[in-house]
Amino acid sequence: MTPVPAPPSSRAPYPAASAFDSDAPFARLPRLLRRLPDRELGMLPIIGALVLIWAVFGIINPAFLSAENLVNLTLQSAPTGVIALGVVLVLLAGQIDLSVGSVSGLAASVVAVTTVLWEWPIGLGIVLALSVGVVVGLTYGLLATRLGLPSFVLTLAGLMVLAGVQLRVLGSRGSINLPFESWLVDFAQQGFLSPAAAWSLVAAVIAVVAAVQLLERSRRARAELPRASLARVLLRVGGLAALLGGTVAYLGTARGIGYPVVLFLSLVAIVDVLLRRTRWGRSVRAVGGDRRSAMLAGVAVRRVTVSCFVACSTFAALGGVLAAGRLAAANQGTGGAETYLTAIAAAVIGGTSLFGGRGSAWSALTGVLVITSISSGLTLLNLDTASRYIVTGLVLVLALTADTLLRAPRSR
Amino acid sequence: MTRPQPHSQPEPRSGSRSGAAAPPPAAALPGAVLSLRGISKNFGGVRALSDVSLDVRPHEVLAVVGDNGAGKSTLAGVIAGAYRPDAGQLLLDGRPVVLGSPAVARSLGIAAVFQDLALCHNLDVVENLFLAHEPTRGGFLDEVAMERKAWELLGQLGTSVPSVRLPVRELSGGQRQVVAVARALLGSPRVVVLDEPTAALGIRQTAEVLNLVERLRERGHAVVLISHQAADLQAVADRFVVLRLGRVGGELDAASVGYEDLLAAMTGASRPGGRKPR
Ligand SMILES: Nc1ncnc2c1ncn2[C@@H]1O[C@H](COP(=O)(O)OP(=O)(O)O)[C@@H](O)[C@H]1O
Ligand SMILES: [Mg+2]
Numbered sequence: 001m002t003p004v005p006a007p008p009s010s011r012a013p014y015p016a017a018s019a020f021d022s023d024a025p026f027a028r029l030p031r032l033l034r035r036l037p038d039r040e041l042g043m044l045p046i047i048g049a050l051v052l053i054w055a056v057f058g059i060i061n062p063a064f065l066s067a068e069n070l071v072n073l074t075l076q077s078a079p080t081g082v083i084a085l086g087v088v089l090v091l092l093a094g095q096i097d098l099s100v101g102s103v104s105g106l107a108a109s110v111v112a113v114t115t116v117l118w119e120w121p122i123g124l125g126i127v128l129a130l131s132v133g134v135v136v137g138l139t140y141g142l143l144a145t146r147l148g149l150p151s152f153v154l155t156l157a158g159l160m161v162l163a164g165v166q167l168r169v170l171g172s173r174g175s176i177n178l179p180f181e182s183w184l185v186d187f188a189q190q191g192f193l194s195p196a197a198a199w200s201l202v203a204a205v206i207a208v209v210a211a212v213q214l215l216e217r218s219r220r221a222r223a224e225l226p227r228a229s230l231a232r233v234l235l236r237v238g239g240l241a242a243l244l245g246g247t248v249a250y251l252g253t254a255r256g257i258g259y260p261v262v263l264f265l266s267l268v269a270i271v272d273v274l275l276r277r278t279r280w281g282r283s284v285r286a287v288g289g290d291r292r293s294a295m296l297a298g299v300a301v302r303r304v305t306v307s308c309f310v311a312c313s314t315f316a317a318l319g320g321v322l323a324a325g326r327l328a329a330a331n332q333g334t335g336g337a338e339t340y341l342t343a344i345a346a347a348v349i350g351g352t353s354l355f356g357g358r359g360s361a362w363s364a365l366t367g368v369l370v371i372t373s374i375s376s377g378l379t380l381l382n383l384d385t386a387s388r389y390i391v392t393g394l395v396l397v398l399a400l401t402a403d404t405l406l407r408a409p410r411s412r
Numbered sequence: 413m414t415r416p417q418p419h420s421q422p423e424p425r426s427g428s429r430s431g432a433a434a435p436p437p438a439a440a441l442p443g444a445v446l447s448l449r450g451i452s453k454n455f456g457g458v459r460a461l462s463d464v465s466l467d468v469r470p471h472e473v474l475a476v477v478g479d480n481g482a483g484k485s486t487l488a489g490v491i492a493g494a495y496r497p498d499a500g501q502l503l504l505d506g507r508p509v510v511l512g513s514p515a516v517a518r519s520l521g522i523a524a525v526f527q528d529l530a531l532c533h534n535l536d537v538v539e540n541l542f543l544a545h546e547p548t549r550g551g552f553l554d555e556v557a558m559e560r561k562a563w564e565l566l567g568q569l570g571t572s573v574p575s576v577r578l579p580v581r582e583l584s585g586g587q588r589q590v591v592a593v594a595r596a597l598l599g600s601p602r603v604v605v606l607d608e609p610t611a612a613l614g615i616r617q618t619a620e621v622l623n624l625v626e627r628l629r630e631r632g633h634a635v636v637l638i639s640h641q642a643a644d645l646q647a648v649a650d651r652f653v654v655l656r657l658g659r660v661g662g663e664l665d666a667a668s669v670g671y672e673d674l675l676a677a678m679t680g681a682s683r684p685g686g687r688k689p690r
Binding site: 223277279290292297 | 474494513518531545
């Protein structure tokens with residue numbers, strides 16, 4: 001290698017850090033807004049929508065905002081949310097998986113059949129169900145990358161095949177009930193964090209976030225890079241503390257935070273860190289943004305794509321397992337059309353682009369909360385399934401419009 | 413969803429392998445970093461490159477000129493590992509190498525700025541610069557190191573990118589060009605291929621890029637500079653290779669060649685020194 005001698009730097013290579021920490025608050029505001037990373041700015045509309053939905057339903061029927069109803073809402077959201085998290089990953093990589101519902105239904109059936117009919121320990125049944133997800137994702141990934149099959153139709157085919165397999169697995173009985181004493185059912189229905197556990201968890205999360213933010217800030221300062229002002233860091237941490245503390249306090253007046261909800265939130269947080277802070281996450285966004293450019297830059301495009309398919313199907317299987325636990329049953333309807341439509345809609349409503357390369361793990365959470373809130377609110381109003389579909393569909397159109405408009409500057 | 417791009421998908425296709433058993437190629441020119449010997453590349457029925465041989469030395473700017481469709485970008489792709497040639501050999505320091513992918517080429521010290529720049533528009537400048545080569549710290553991306561290095565690199569190239577955290581989508585054409593060049597220079601490659609680096613630029617920016625090419629030569633890089641505007645390159649090129657319809661239509665010394673000679677070789681109007689066009 002020919003070493004490249006650094007030429008004498010004739011001017012300051014980067015803007016002075018002080019430009020960022022300027023004291024005039026009003027002069028700083030527009031720049032601050034502009035510098036808000038996509039992630040934070042991108043969350044604002046969806047959080048606004050969520051607040052609006054809650055306000056409207058709360059005004060029409062105060063029972064909607066009762067702690068008990070919100071606890072139910074979170075429990076309802078968790079299985080679909082886990083599935084939506086997988087959908088976020090395939091969408092980010094510029095692919096799609098329409099079969100997540102079938103995978104989740106098949107996984108639920110596998111758990112039910114192995115534990116009830118074959119009398120396996122339930123842990124083993126869950127492992128088998130998750131393995132089914134891994135195999136399905138691997139199959140999609142290899143067919144999509146090696147043969148170049150378009151994932152839209154490929155996973156549509158998978159949807160039908162797996163729905164058929166699910167019927168076969170369930171056999172003539174069509175529906176299998178899980179025993180109420182199994183720990184999966186207990187976990188999904190009765191498992192709630194004790195107040196002490198919930199508050200310790202909140203404290204731990206806030207401590208970690210604050211520590212990471214401050215460490216990063218001081219590293220950037222040492223490297224003479226622009227950094228967020230201390231006030232902004234405090235605002236961010238304080239906001240998080242208020243959000244988490246408020247949620248735990250309010251839900252705690254009813255049953256509190258369910259284990260499946262904790263599992264879902266942890267998965268979202270882990271995937272978020274993987275996406276933003278690891279090479280894998282960056283290559284996922286690169287592949288989804290521009291497959292060819294990513295390849296030319298040296299990204300292992302095929303491996304990244306396969307990994308997203310595998311993660312998606314595995315999350316779908318896990319979502320199915322959680323759903324089976326929650327309903328204490330698996331039947332022919334488990335993981336039907338509503339499941340995958342809701343999961344994909346949630347990812348898009350949460351702000352993950354259908355066009356690939358843009359989105360965040362948190363969109364699985366916000367998206368599924370919006371959809372579940374709408375459906376819960378309409379149910380409280382005694383409106384039927386028909387109106388639920390229509391309203392959710394209209395919200396999806398709104399989200400799609402936003403997605404397409406955001407993409408517009410590039411495509412036109 | 414996959415966007416079908418049959419024409420621009422540069423993944424290696426298995427073409428006819430018959431040419432692989434061609435006669436043993438001539439040895440590399442002494443002192444050459446990179447040599448191509450008898451390279452051919454077909455796209456379906458289109459013969460984009462046919463029996464192309466050339467050499468690049470360190471401290472040298474090799475200008476590859478030719479009309480549109482002459483096969484220049486295909487040549488860049490072959491050198492950068494984006495296309496696998498159907499026949500012929502690449503020699504690095506005289507030893508045959510197989511560039512199975514752009515990543516392999518990069519690890520061997522060959523970097524390219526492609527005609528369309530090949531940047532991910534949804535990623536910011538830093539993310540693009542280090543894509544697939546990110547430094548990590550305890551398993552996580554080392555953003556601080558990357559951002560520092562990014563400012564340093566861009567400072568060296570003398571550009572005015574407003575922020576290295578801006579998505580590339582929001583940069584001007586000239587700024588994108590610089591980002592792509594900076595990325596190519598990142599690992600101190602020995603061979604830098606620039607495909608039409610000035611095509612999208614104005615007069616002033618063109619001069620800046622050519623300036624940059626000279627600096628690359630001074631630093632000891634071997635530069636392959638590709639353009640269909642031969643006149644632009646005369647100031648910086650050491651040697652010219654003219655491509656015509658996928659073949660080498662002549663090799664000309666920059667010191668002695670006139671613009672008319674180049675034009676003639678590019679269009680095949682007459683036959684200046686060097687190889688005969690067919
Ligand atoms: N990926 C591809 N698939 C099919 N044909 C291609 C591809 N790339 C280039 N070609 C063809 O190869 C020939 C040379 O193209 P190219 O190398 O882009 O020329 P230049 O860069 O000199 O304008 C053209 O006829 C072009 O149509
Ligand atoms: Mg070209």
